[in-house]
Amino acid sequence: MKLEVLKKDYYYHIYNRGINGTNIFENDANKLYFLKQLAKYLENKISIFGYCLMNNHFHLVIRLNTEEKEVTQAFSNLFNSYAKAFNKQTNRTGSLFEKHFKRINLKDENYLRRLIVYVHLNPRHHFDIDFTDFKFSSYQAFLSNRETKVERAEVLTLFGDLENFIFCHNQKNEFLNETYTFE
Incomplete structure (x- = not known):
């Protein structure tokens, strides 16, 4: 490769x-x-x-x-x-x-959004673990007001707002388009 x-x-x-x-x-x-x-x-x-x-x-x-x-x-x-x-x-x-x-290389914003969701859903895909509680993903950093190293404001803007960020993550696999290869 x-x-x-x-x-x-x-x-x-x-x-x-x-x-x-x-x-x-x-x-x-x-x-x-x-x-x-x-x-x-x-x-x-x-x-x-x-x-x-x-x-x-x-x-x-x-x-x-x-x-x-x-x-x-x-x-x-x-x-x-x-x-x-x-x-x-x-x-x-x-x-x-x-x-x-x-x-x-992520070619467009749709791919970027879908990849962020895919990465956060990884615990569910591999171990059927509730991704919202998974300690070692950045998902919680977007929900919190605590200081973080992730680009919270930029990502939430990419999704429109926090409500849509959460909505997209809760759409199961419907949000993830099969045309993208993540791994």
Whole structure:
């Protein structure tokens, strides 16, 4: 698979999973550490429009704020630092993630909206978990007034308002158009 070239000011679906489908998160502390490292390495380099951390994979919906080379290096630093810490904690060696993180350029606003919903619904798709209560997705950040790293105002504007944001998430799969490939 040829990797999409990242471009400044473009939106992307970034995702990866554990090598051979193995877990990349064993517990909540791992997920919190991943988010901390994400902020450390990529703050101001990307804007986050959505995320979800599942046990064996993750999804990020982002926009690049700087040039590709800088962002790619920052992601590399994130994944390397996380893998080293995870391997040390779990007493394992070797690669943790599949070779390259996947990236899909989001061509239009409809795709962006549908992807944000898809990412937030991931817990329901994989484990039949109520996505509204899932701790490691950005969904709750949009409902809250607390400070957040996600682009709350921009995303809610993209959906029209908070009411429509919630409505679109509760439409089951009707909102997700089959013509889009998310993974």
